[in-house]
Amino acid sequence: MIMRIPSKFSLTILLASVLLLSGCGDRGDGLGEAHDIGPEIEEHYATFKHIPPEWNERLASGEWSQEEFDEQVEHLPNFFRFASIEDLPSDLEWEDGMDLPEFGSPDAIKGGTSYGALQDFPRTLRHVGPDSNGSFRPMLLDDVTLGIAERHPNETDIGPKGFHHYPGLGKEWAIDLDSQTVYVRLNPEARWSDGEPVTADDFMFMFFFFHSPYIQAPWYNNQYAENFTGITRFDEHTIAIHVARAKPDLATRALGLRPISKHFFDELGPDFVQRYQWRFQPTTGPYVVREEDIRRGRSIALTRLEDWWAKDLKFWRYRFNYDRIQFNVIRDTSNMYESFRRGDLDKSGLVNLPEYWYDRLPDDHDLVRNGYIQKVQFYNEIPRPTYGLWINQAQPLLNNRDIRIGLHYATNFERVIAEYFRGDYERMRTTSDGYGDFSHPTLTARPFDVDKALEYFAKAGFERRGSDGILVNESGRRLSFTVTTGYRHFEDLLVILREEAARAGVDFRLDILDGTSGWKKIQEKNHEIAFTAFGTFPEMYPRYWETFHGVNAYDDPYLPDGSPNPDREVMVQTNNLVSMANPELDRMIDRYRRSDDVEEMRELAFAMEELIHEEGPFIPGWVQPFYRMAHWRWIRYPHDFNVKISSGAGQYFLDWLDPDIKAEVEQARREGRALEPGRVIYDQFRGD
Amino acid sequence: MPLRLTKILLLCLALAGLFCMARVNFNLGSGLLLSAAALALYILPWKLDPLTERKLKRFRDIKRGYYSFIFLVALAILSLFAELFANGRALVVKYDGDYFFPTYSSTQLGHTFGLTGRDANSPVNYRNLREHFREQDNGNWVIMPIIPYSPNENITYDGILRPQPPSWEHQHYLGTDSTSRDILSRLIYGFRIAIYFSLAFMLMVYLIGIAVGCLMGYFGGWFDLLVQRMIEIWSLVPFIYIVIIIFSVVPTGFSVGTRIGILLLIMVLFSWTGMTYYMRTATYKEKARDYTAAAQVIGASTARIIFHHILPNAVSTLVTFMPFTLAAAVTSITALDFLGFGLPPPTPSIGEILKQGTARLDGAPWIVTSAFFALVFILTLVTFVGEAVREAFDPRKFTLYR
Structure with a gap:
C-alpha cells in the first residue's frame, strides 16, 4: 500500500513534467526556410535615395510640406547607380600609395602556431548585430580584413587630400574633393576566402547589407545611409563612392570601406541574427575560422590561407606570419599569467598593468634576466581610450550639476595614478585626448579636492554627514551611487576610488560584473555611474554624436521650445552613456558633423569640450601614452618593434615565430644558460 | 558550577547582542536575534532533566571539544568588539x-x-x-587600537599600493593585501561576518527544517508524500547557479547589509531540506511510541504533543549536526566569496583574501597563508566541537523514554 501510492504519485508528477517540458516547444533545432533576399535587393537598388538630414528636419519642422518634400526627393539621384566604363571621368589623378615606405620586417618567417588566450568566448562570429562588437571582433574583421586602401600607420601627417593610404583591395584610386567622390579600381586579383573574386557588386551589396533592418544594427544603418550619398558601378572592378559631407577625412571614410560578400549573404532575412550566428563569413584577409576550430566556450583558432591572394603584395607580404593562431579561453587572469609564464602562451598583455610589470614580472625575474621572456614598452601615438566615470544624468540626483561637479572633486584619480599605476600614466584631460590639434589645448580635469566637493554637494542640499561620514540631505537620502563596471581587473582601483570618495562624503557602491554583462547593463542604461572606456582608433577628429547627442539619450528629448520633455524615454543600446541631452550641444554636434572645414571643426570641438567640462557628465580618468607587453624570445618583432598608430603589439600582425630560437631557448632553459636580454623601451614615437 | 559559567556566557552574549543593536552600522538583525535567544535561555528556568545534564557533563569531559567551544564562543563575542582591536x-x-x-x-x-x-x-x-x-x-x-587599520583602508608607506610583507614596525602583523589593506584587520572583520552569518543561517535552517520535518512525520500520509516530492524536486535545483543567477539580478543599489541578508535568505531557501528527513524519521519513530498514544488519549492538542512530547525527544539527534552545519556554512560563504559571487566588495571576507592570495602565489605568499590558516583554524575548532557533541549525545549511550 505504502509502495503503491508513491509510485502512482510520482508517475503523475513525471507525466506533468513531461507535459510541461513538451510545452516549451522545439526552439533551436534549426531555422525555417531561408529568406529570398533577391527581390529586396533589386527593389532597394532601384529606389533607395540618400536624403540629406536637414531635409528631414525641414519636413519635421513644417518648413516643407509632405508634397514639397516628396518632389524634392523625386529629383535626387539614386543611391545605387549603374554606369558604363566610358562614363568614368578621364581627368582623374590616380594614385596607388606604392611609394609609401613599407612596414613589417623582410626577415619575418612564415609558419608556426601562435598561442593566445581569451577571457571570454566570442558571443557570435557575425561582424554586426547584437553581441558582435566584442573583444574578438578585431580578429575577425578590424585587424585582419582589407579595406580599399588603409591609412599608413607610420606616415601620419595630414596632406592636402587627408591621410596617406596604402593599397588593399583597391589597385588605385582617385580622390575628387570637389564632387566628394572617390573613384576606385579594384585589384582584379582580390579574392574572398572561398575563392570567389571580390567585385564591385560586393561593394554595392555592402551598402544594401548595412542599410538592412535585418542586421539589427542601427548604428550601421545610420552610418551607411547618412555618410554616403551613393555608389556608382562602372564595371566589375571599377566603382565610385560618393561621400555625403566634404569632411577632411573624406578619403579615409571611403577607402576604409570593407565589402560584404554578396553570395554568402543570399540568405539574409529577418532571422539573420540566428542564421549567421556561428557562420564564418568569407574574408578578404589571410585568416579563416574553420568550423572544426570552433569549440564553443573553450577555444577558437584562426588558420592562414595557403594561397591568400595578397600574400606577395607590398605592405601585406611581411605580415600575418603564423599559419595558425590558437586562442584558448582562460577566464581567470592569474591563470592566464601562469600559462604565459609556463610558455603555454607566447605573448601577454597583462604586463600592461603595473602590478605585473613591476612586481610579478620584474626586470630581475629569472625568466626576464635570462632573456627567455622579453618585456617591451612601446610609445604609440593614438587617440586614447576614454577611461573614466560616465555619469548617467537620467538618474535621480545625478541630473543635478552640483552633484556631478562635486563627484568630479570627490574622485581621486590622482591617487590611483600615483599609487596604483605608480606614476606611469597621466591624468586624462578631456573626452578626446590624443587627437593632436583636435584635443583641447588647455582644459584639465578637476583635481581631487574634498573642500570643493563638499561645497558643491552642499549646494545640492547635502550638508550634513551621517554617522558613517556619508553626506545626507534634509530628507535623509544618503549621497550614495552605484559604480558599474565590466572590468574585473580594475576592481582594486575602484576600491581605492571608493575609499577616497568616502572622505568627501560620497559612498560609491561597486557593481563589478564580467565584461559582457557589465557592458550590457551599461548599454541598457541601467547604471548610475559607469566605469568604462570607449576604444578609439586613429581618426582625424573625435566623435561627439555617439556619446553626447540628445537623440542617443532619449527617444524624444525636447519639447518644441527646447526644454526637456517630461515624457521622454531613455534610449537604450546607444553609446550616450551619460544621457546627455543639451540642445546647445546638439546644435554644435550637428554643425560639427556637417562641417568640411578643419578650422571650424576644431573650434567647435573645443567649444563642445568646454561645455562638456562645464556640465560634468564625464570624469576623466587616465591615459597611458604607451603599451607594454611581454613575449617569449622565440616571438620576433621588427627592429623598431611596431608602427606608430598601433594600439597593441598584435594589431598589425608584424610578429613571427622563429623555430630555431624556440629550440635554443628550450635548450638554454634545460641547461640553465642565460641569453642576452632584449631591448625594453621603444620611444621613437614618444611625444613631449 | 559549570552551569554558572554557561549562564555568565549567555549573559555576555545577550549584552553583546544588545550592544550590536545599539549601533546602526552593524547588522541589526543578527544582534537582535542573538540577544533575544541568549536572554530567553538565560531567563527561562533551566531545569535540565538528568539525562541532558549527563550529556552536557560528558561534553564537558571531552576536553578538546569543550575548550574549543569556549574558545570559539569567546572569539565570536570578542569579534563583536572588533572595532576596539582593529580600527583606523x-x-x-x-x-x-x-x-x-x-x-x-x-x-x-x-x-x-x-x-x-x-x-x-x-x-x-x-x-x-x-x-x-x-x-x-x-x-x-x-x-x-593594536591594529590601527580599518579593513577597507588602503595604506601605503612607500607610496605604492601593493602587497606588503608582515611588519611589526608598521603594525601590519600579517602584511597587506594587493591594494595595501591590512590582512589581519580584514580577517577579523571577515571572521565576524562569516561566523554570525553562519549562526543565523544555522538557526533559520533548523527552524524551517525542524518545523517541516516534524509536520511531515506527525501527519504522515498524503501530506508527507506531497512534501517529500516537493523536497525532492526542490533539492535538485543547483544551489550555486541559483545564487549566481539571483545575485546577478539583485539591484546593486541595495546596501551591503541588505545584500548579505538576501544571500542568507537564498542559502537558507536551498539548504533547509536536508534537515527535514532526519526530523521526519525521528518524529515517525516517536509518534509510534506509547507515550504519544497516551497523550493523544488524554486529549492533548496536536501542538502540545508535537512541541512538548515529540520535539524534545526527536531534537537530540539534530544537535549533533549543528556544528557541522556551521562549518558547512562558513565553507560555502568562503567559497562563494572566492568565486566572486558572495559578499559584495569591498566587504572583508576570508574567501576574498583567499582569492587574492591564489592570484599572488608568487611574490606575496603571506596573503594566501593568512587566509588559509585562518580558515583551517576556524573549521578545526568547529569540527572539534562537533565531534565532542556527537560523542556526548551518542544515543547508544543514553535512551530516553517519557
Missing part, C-alpha cells in the same frame, strides 16, 4: 583637555581636533593625528 579610529583622543572616544561615535571631521587646510573637512585620519600631536607636543595624545 582611535580608542581615546585627548585634545585640549577633552577626551574623545571616536571608536563608536559618528565620524569626526578634522577641524574638531584643530586640523586646518585640506584635512579640516575630511574625516580624521587618527594615525596622522597621532603623529601630528606628537610633533606639536602640547599635551594632546591619541591611543590607537
Whole structure:
C-alpha cells in the first residue's frame, strides 16, 4: 500500500513534467526556410535615395510640406547607380600609395602556431548585430580584413587630400574633393576566402547589407545611409563612392570601406541574427575560422590561407606570419599569467598593468634576466581610450550639476595614478585626448579636492554627514551611487576610488560584473555611474554624436521650445552613456558633423569640450601614452618593434615565430644558460 | 558550577547582542536575534532533566571539544568588539583637555581636533593625528587600537599600493593585501561576518527544517508524500547557479547589509531540506511510541504533543549536526566569496583574501597563508566541537523514554 501510492504519485508528477517540458516547444533545432533576399535587393537598388538630414528636419519642422518634400526627393539621384566604363571621368589623378615606405620586417618567417588566450568566448562570429562588437571582433574583421586602401600607420601627417593610404583591395584610386567622390579600381586579383573574386557588386551589396533592418544594427544603418550619398558601378572592378559631407577625412571614410560578400549573404532575412550566428563569413584577409576550430566556450583558432591572394603584395607580404593562431579561453587572469609564464602562451598583455610589470614580472625575474621572456614598452601615438566615470544624468540626483561637479572633486584619480599605476600614466584631460590639434589645448580635469566637493554637494542640499561620514540631505537620502563596471581587473582601483570618495562624503557602491554583462547593463542604461572606456582608433577628429547627442539619450528629448520633455524615454543600446541631452550641444554636434572645414571643426570641438567640462557628465580618468607587453624570445618583432598608430603589439600582425630560437631557448632553459636580454623601451614615437 | 559559567556566557552574549543593536552600522538583525535567544535561555528556568545534564557533563569531559567551544564562543563575542582591536579610529583622543572616544561615535571631521587646510573637512585620519600631536607636543595624545587599520583602508608607506610583507614596525602583523589593506584587520572583520552569518543561517535552517520535518512525520500520509516530492524536486535545483543567477539580478543599489541578508535568505531557501528527513524519521519513530498514544488519549492538542512530547525527544539527534552545519556554512560563504559571487566588495571576507592570495602565489605568499590558516583554524575548532557533541549525545549511550 505504502509502495503503491508513491509510485502512482510520482508517475503523475513525471507525466506533468513531461507535459510541461513538451510545452516549451522545439526552439533551436534549426531555422525555417531561408529568406529570398533577391527581390529586396533589386527593389532597394532601384529606389533607395540618400536624403540629406536637414531635409528631414525641414519636413519635421513644417518648413516643407509632405508634397514639397516628396518632389524634392523625386529629383535626387539614386543611391545605387549603374554606369558604363566610358562614363568614368578621364581627368582623374590616380594614385596607388606604392611609394609609401613599407612596414613589417623582410626577415619575418612564415609558419608556426601562435598561442593566445581569451577571457571570454566570442558571443557570435557575425561582424554586426547584437553581441558582435566584442573583444574578438578585431580578429575577425578590424585587424585582419582589407579595406580599399588603409591609412599608413607610420606616415601620419595630414596632406592636402587627408591621410596617406596604402593599397588593399583597391589597385588605385582617385580622390575628387570637389564632387566628394572617390573613384576606385579594384585589384582584379582580390579574392574572398572561398575563392570567389571580390567585385564591385560586393561593394554595392555592402551598402544594401548595412542599410538592412535585418542586421539589427542601427548604428550601421545610420552610418551607411547618412555618410554616403551613393555608389556608382562602372564595371566589375571599377566603382565610385560618393561621400555625403566634404569632411577632411573624406578619403579615409571611403577607402576604409570593407565589402560584404554578396553570395554568402543570399540568405539574409529577418532571422539573420540566428542564421549567421556561428557562420564564418568569407574574408578578404589571410585568416579563416574553420568550423572544426570552433569549440564553443573553450577555444577558437584562426588558420592562414595557403594561397591568400595578397600574400606577395607590398605592405601585406611581411605580415600575418603564423599559419595558425590558437586562442584558448582562460577566464581567470592569474591563470592566464601562469600559462604565459609556463610558455603555454607566447605573448601577454597583462604586463600592461603595473602590478605585473613591476612586481610579478620584474626586470630581475629569472625568466626576464635570462632573456627567455622579453618585456617591451612601446610609445604609440593614438587617440586614447576614454577611461573614466560616465555619469548617467537620467538618474535621480545625478541630473543635478552640483552633484556631478562635486563627484568630479570627490574622485581621486590622482591617487590611483600615483599609487596604483605608480606614476606611469597621466591624468586624462578631456573626452578626446590624443587627437593632436583636435584635443583641447588647455582644459584639465578637476583635481581631487574634498573642500570643493563638499561645497558643491552642499549646494545640492547635502550638508550634513551621517554617522558613517556619508553626506545626507534634509530628507535623509544618503549621497550614495552605484559604480558599474565590466572590468574585473580594475576592481582594486575602484576600491581605492571608493575609499577616497568616502572622505568627501560620497559612498560609491561597486557593481563589478564580467565584461559582457557589465557592458550590457551599461548599454541598457541601467547604471548610475559607469566605469568604462570607449576604444578609439586613429581618426582625424573625435566623435561627439555617439556619446553626447540628445537623440542617443532619449527617444524624444525636447519639447518644441527646447526644454526637456517630461515624457521622454531613455534610449537604450546607444553609446550616450551619460544621457546627455543639451540642445546647445546638439546644435554644435550637428554643425560639427556637417562641417568640411578643419578650422571650424576644431573650434567647435573645443567649444563642445568646454561645455562638456562645464556640465560634468564625464570624469576623466587616465591615459597611458604607451603599451607594454611581454613575449617569449622565440616571438620576433621588427627592429623598431611596431608602427606608430598601433594600439597593441598584435594589431598589425608584424610578429613571427622563429623555430630555431624556440629550440635554443628550450635548450638554454634545460641547461640553465642565460641569453642576452632584449631591448625594453621603444620611444621613437614618444611625444613631449 | 559549570552551569554558572554557561549562564555568565549567555549573559555576555545577550549584552553583546544588545550592544550590536545599539549601533546602526552593524547588522541589526543578527544582534537582535542573538540577544533575544541568549536572554530567553538565560531567563527561562533551566531545569535540565538528568539525562541532558549527563550529556552536557560528558561534553564537558571531552576536553578538546569543550575548550574549543569556549574558545570559539569567546572569539565570536570578542569579534563583536572588533572595532576596539582593529580600527583606523582611535580608542581615546585627548585634545585640549577633552577626551574623545571616536571608536563608536559618528565620524569626526578634522577641524574638531584643530586640523586646518585640506584635512579640516575630511574625516580624521587618527594615525596622522597621532603623529601630528606628537610633533606639536602640547599635551594632546591619541591611543590607537593594536591594529590601527580599518579593513577597507588602503595604506601605503612607500607610496605604492601593493602587497606588503608582515611588519611589526608598521603594525601590519600579517602584511597587506594587493591594494595595501591590512590582512589581519580584514580577517577579523571577515571572521565576524562569516561566523554570525553562519549562526543565523544555522538557526533559520533548523527552524524551517525542524518545523517541516516534524509536520511531515506527525501527519504522515498524503501530506508527507506531497512534501517529500516537493523536497525532492526542490533539492535538485543547483544551489550555486541559483545564487549566481539571483545575485546577478539583485539591484546593486541595495546596501551591503541588505545584500548579505538576501544571500542568507537564498542559502537558507536551498539548504533547509536536508534537515527535514532526519526530523521526519525521528518524529515517525516517536509518534509510534506509547507515550504519544497516551497523550493523544488524554486529549492533548496536536501542538502540545508535537512541541512538548515529540520535539524534545526527536531534537537530540539534530544537535549533533549543528556544528557541522556551521562549518558547512562558513565553507560555502568562503567559497562563494572566492568565486566572486558572495559578499559584495569591498566587504572583508576570508574567501576574498583567499582569492587574492591564489592570484599572488608568487611574490606575496603571506596573503594566501593568512587566509588559509585562518580558515583551517576556524573549521578545526568547529569540527572539534562537533565531534565532542556527537560523542556526548551518542544515543547508544543514553535512551530516553517519557
